[in-house]
Amino acid sequence: MTQDNSSRTVLVCQGTGCVSSGAVPIYDALEAEIKAAGLDIRMKITGCHGFCQQGPIVIVEPDGIFYSAVKEKDVPEIVESHLKNNTPVERLFYKDPVSGDPVGEYRTIQFYANQERIVLRNCGHINPEVIQDSLDAGIYDGMKKALAEMQPAEVIEAVKRAGLRGRGGAGFPTAVKWGFCAAQKTDQKYMICNADEGDPGAFMDRSILEATPHQVIEGLVIAGYAIGATKGFIYARAEYPLAIKRLEIAIKQAEEMNLLGKNIQGSGFDFELEVFRGAGAFVCGEETALIGSIEGGRGMPRSRPPFPAVQGLWGKPTIINNVKSLSYLGDIITRGPDWFHSIGTEDSPGTAVFALTGKVANCGLIEVPMGTTLRKIIFDIGGGIIGGKKFKAVQTGGPSGGCLPEEFLDTPVDFATLAKAGSIMGSGGMVVVDEETCMVDMARFFLNFTQYESCGKCVPCRMGTRQMQKLLEKICAGEGEPEDITTLEELAVSIKEGSLCGLGQTAPNPVLTTLRYFRHEYEAHVNEKRCPALSCKALLEYEIDQEACKLCGTCKRNCPADAITGNKKKEIPFEIHKDKCIQCGMCYTSCPFDAIVKLSPGIKKEEPEPVAAG
Amino acid sequence: MQERLEKVLGEYGRSPADLIPILQHVQDEFGYLPQETMDGIAAHAGVPKSKVYGVATFYTMFRFEPLGRNHVCVCRGTACHVRGADQILEHVQRHLGIEEGETTEDGEFSLETVACIGCCALAPVMTVNQEVHGRLKPKTATRTLKKYATADKEEGQ
Ligand SMILES: Cc1cc2nc3c(=O)[nH]c(=O)nc-3n(C[C@H](O)[C@H](O)[C@H](O)COP(=O)(O)O)c2cc1C
Ligand code: FES
Numbered sequence: 200m201t202q203d204n205s206s207r208t209v210l211v212c213q214g215t216g217c218v219s220s221g222a223v224p225i226y227d228a229l230e231a232e233i234k235a236a237g238l239d240i241r242m243k244i245t246g247c248h249g250f251c252q253q254g255p256i257v258i259v260e261p262d263g264i265f266y267s268a269v270k271e272k273d274v275p276e277i278v279e280s281h282l283k284n285n286t287p288v289e290r291l292f293y294k295d296p297v298s299g300d301p302v303g304e305y306r307t308i309q310f311y312a313n314q315e316r317i318v319l320r321n322c323g324h325i326n327p328e329v330i331q332d333s334l335d336a337g338i339y340d341g342m343k344k345a346l347a348e349m350q351p352a353e354v355i356e357a358v359k360r361a362g363l364r365g366r367g368g369a370g371f372p373t374a375v376k377w378g379f380c381a382a383q384k385t386d387q388k389y390m391i392c393n394a395d396e397g398d399p400g401a402f403m404d405r406s407i408l409e410a411t412p413h414q415v416i417e418g419l420v421i422a423g424y425a426i427g428a429t430k431g432f433i434y435a436r437a438e439y440p441l442a443i444k445r446l447e448i449a450i451k452q453a454e455e456m457n458l459l460g461k462n463i464q465g466s467g468f469d470f471e472l473e474v475f476r477g478a479g480a481f482v483c484g485e486e487t488a489l490i491g492s493i494e495g496g497r498g499m500p501r502s503r504p505p506f507p508a509v510q511g512l513w514g515k516p517t518i519i520n521n522v523k524s525l526s527y528l529g530d531i532i533t534r535g536p537d538w539f540h541s542i543g544t545e546d547s548p549g550t551a552v553f554a555l556t557g558k559v560a561n562c563g564l565i566e567v568p569m570g571t572t573l574r575k576i577i578f579d580i581g582g583g584i585i586g587g588k589k590f591k592a593v594q595t596g597g598p599s600g601g602c603l604p605e606e607f608l609d610t611p612v613d614f615a616t617l618a619k620a621g622s623i624m625g626s627g628g629m630v631v632v633d634e635e636t637c638m639v640d641m642a643r644f645f646l647n648f649t650q651y652e653s654c655g656k657c658v659p660c661r662m663g664t665r666q667m668q669k670l671l672e673k674i675c676a677g678e679g680e681p682e683d684i685t686t687l688e689e690l691a692v693s694i695k696e697g698s699l700c701g702l703g704q705t706a707p708n709p710v711l712t713t714l715r716y717f718r719h720e721y722e723a724h725v726n727e728k729r730c731p732a733l734s735c736k737a738l739l740e741y742e743i744d745q746e747a748c749k750l751c752g753t754c755k756r757n758c759p760a761d762a763i764t765g766n767k768k769k770e771i772p773f774e775i776h777k778d779k780c781i782q783c784g785m786c787y788t789s790c791p792f793d794a795i796v797k798l799s800p801g802i803k804k805e806e807p808e809p810v811a812a813g
Numbered sequence: 814m815q816e817r818l819e820k821v822l823g824e825y826g827r828s829p830a831d832l833i834p835i836l837q838h839v840q841d842e843f844g845y846l847p848q849e850t851m852d853g854i855a856a857h858a859g860v861p862k863s864k865v866y867g868v869a870t871f872y873t874m875f876r877f878e879p880l881g882r883n884h885v886c887v888c889r890g891t892a893c894h895v896r897g898a899d900q901i902l903e904h905v906q907r908h909l910g911i912e913e914g915e916t917t918e919d920g921e922f923s924l925e926t927v928a929c930i931g932c933c934a935l936a937p938v939m940t941v942n943q944e945v946h947g948r949l950k951p952k953t954a955t956r957t958l959k960k961y962a963t964a965d966k967e968e969g970q
Contacts, residue, residue, distance in 0.1 A: 215932055216947070219932060219938075220947070250934075251934040254935075396931070397928070399889070400894075400933050402929070402931035402932065402933055437874050438929070476834070476837060477874075478833055478873075493830070495828075495830040495831065495833055496829075496864075497867055556892035556933040557896070558895065562935075563934050597891065628891065630891045630895060636895050644891070645891075648928065652928075784900055785904070788900070788950070788951065
């Protein structure tokens with residue numbers, strides 16, 4: 200593994216995740232240390248590698264060595280040992296969660312080795328703020344080829360042959376949508392990139408925008424050319440300041456190199472691009488609401504038809520595509536539609552990008568061929584459940600999706616299989632939960648979200664989600680009645696059928712899937728007033744296991760409600776007073792000896808109710 | 814205030830389509846949307862004042878009250894939820910003595926919740942003044958807040 204330093208590059212991730220773990224001072228320290236050592240080594244900042252959990256991440260190329268959780272004080276050792284003396288610092292290697300072994304080469308880390316990266320290929324390897332890096336990586340080649348050698352109809356045909364389906368959620372065939380728009384004869388059309396990424400628990404689009412903004416811009420130009428749009432927008436979520444900044448830099452660079460603007464590369468095609476900063480409304484991810492928002496109004500959906508492809512922004516034909524859908528386009532043109540079609544399944548060609556989070560050992564951004572099983576994703580790439588706990592369910596599709604139990608682990612993931620199971624592919628959020636998560640609470644969580652985010656325009660969604668949320672809260676509080684479950688089911692059907700847009704139409708999915716696969720948990724809450732996952736506060740009790748208790752007093756100090764008494768010196772055993780306990784769990788999480796027990800005893804024998812005299 | 818407002822408005826066209834960017838810029842300038850700016854914005858964008866309020870109240874980003882010196886956002890997204898965001902939020906609320914949506918009496922901290930910061934792999938997460946803090950435990954959350962409180966005081970001296 201000896202390397203000549205002049206060919207070496209040290210890459211330091213500067214994605215939002217790594218920055219929050221302290222990656223900026225590490226870059227500065229490395230730069231200073233390398234200079235002080237008189238070494239001739241290139242340094243590069245990159246966007247997200249998708250493994251933020253291990254951040255800050257430093258990679259040394261071409262050695263392919265991956266350092267995780269690097270601290271400033273580790274920098275001299277990396278420079279001295281690895282860069283000067285060619286001995287990588289094993290102490291900073293990633294540790295495999297299953298075997299516990301240190302793994303130095305990132306290509307052999309299970310998290311990466313099991314992926315097939317197309318959209319994410321350049322993430323973490325190029326400097327998003329230096330356009331030359333993107334050009335060297337072949338970004339814009341597809342666009343140049345399309346503009347120079349292909350007619351718009353040929354571009355649409357290529358995307359059709361590739362079989363690309365939209366990655367924003369519904370999986371609508373991209374070429375079909377484009378075809379409608381291309382057929383419209385008018386003076387102006389618009390091409391919009393949907394970067395609103397509203398699913399709370401997903402960050403695929405954010406990472407792509409931060410790591411390879413030019414890939415998205417290239418896709419927008421190709422799409423604009425195909426449909427005949429000369430003006431484009433990127434609708435970006437307000438909560439993503441870094442992504443917005445990088446996009447703005449990238450647009451400026453692309454304009455300077457005539458990759459955007461008038462007569463791009465001498466092709467005669469004009470395309471202007473602008474970033475529109477969202478202002479915080481989940482429903483604006485829905486395409487007609489998004490259009491309303493760019494027009495300067497309240498982002499409320501309207502009924503379709505007319506579809507935006509015919510009548511969209513300012514009444515003009517408009518196409519809206521997700522960040523990931525657009526990111527494939529360059530490669531589909533350069534490598535050909537057949538290449539793309541050969542990946543994945545017949546029904547859903549290509550790859551799927553997921554933000555794998557929750558209770559898995561390896562959280563992060565992953566890309567696998569469509570048709571990969573959930574087991575492979577969660578256990579091989581994700582490294583299984585943390586803390587040796589038991590897998591319970593995986594949630595896909597965010598607030599529009601559902602929770603699938605263990606029996607689906609061997610299901611190959613694509614648009615059709617997930618839909619059949621009652622969930623959806625969605626934009627790529629994948630949250631894994633273990634035995635400690637209550638599925639009724641999970642449903643309540645999503646209904647809280649959709650209820651809050653419902654724009655209020657149509658009654659089934661506005662009132663219906665509120666009713667469902669109230670019922671779920673009632674059940675979680677231990678006040679549920681058996682008929683509440685049937686009411687939930689009835690409401691779900693009416694909301695699905697009666698709502699105006701996708702938000703309402705899919706809002707009941709989290710409830711329906713949990714009812715379908717975890718009905719026993721609802722019944723335990725309702726009939727026995729018991730939370731089997733020991734999660735719903737109102738149904739919990741805490742006790743101290745006197746044998747395990749070492750009288751250290753940590754629980755008492757941490758209890759905000761003064762509900763714990765006891766004294767080490769006077770040897771008074773510690774005790775939790777139920778009348779004062781607010782079930783906050785601080786004692787449980789703070790006890791160094793695991794001496795606090797969490798219980799959900801359920802109903803004890805109750806006194807027969809006095810019969811009211813009549 | 815009117816002068817600063819004029820300067821912001823001067824950068825935008827006079828069409829209703831500029832309303833959201835104008836509101837964002839006004840909020841960046843003042844930290845919130847002062848009531849006194851509403852007439853000016855409405856006149857500039859050529860829309861009724863009711864429309865300005867309609868839009869400003871629709872989006873969660875806009876606020877009509879100034880924030881405290883430190884702006885705390887606790888994430889309540891799915892990934893954070895299953896990793897204990899509720900406990901973090903409760904603990905932060907108790908520590909600051911305020912509920913979400915409120916500002917402490919000394920004007921030191923404002924507390925809000927957000928749907929997802931996009932750092933789900935580091936759950937549970939909160940931001941303080943847009944800086945992300947991940948892998949929180951109740952204790953590390955309060956320790957982080959204490960740092961911001963003291964950092965302010967040191968700067969002020
Ligand atoms: C409530 C709601 C929220 C949505 N949020 C998003 C989103 O955040 N990102 C996205 O790309 N699509 C979102 N969609 C889907 C879009 O309406 C649209 O179908 C998609 O952007 C089309 O792009 P595609 O064809 O490339 O998938 C959402 C839909 C609904 C109903
Ligand atoms: S869910 Fe909290 S950052 Fe995404």
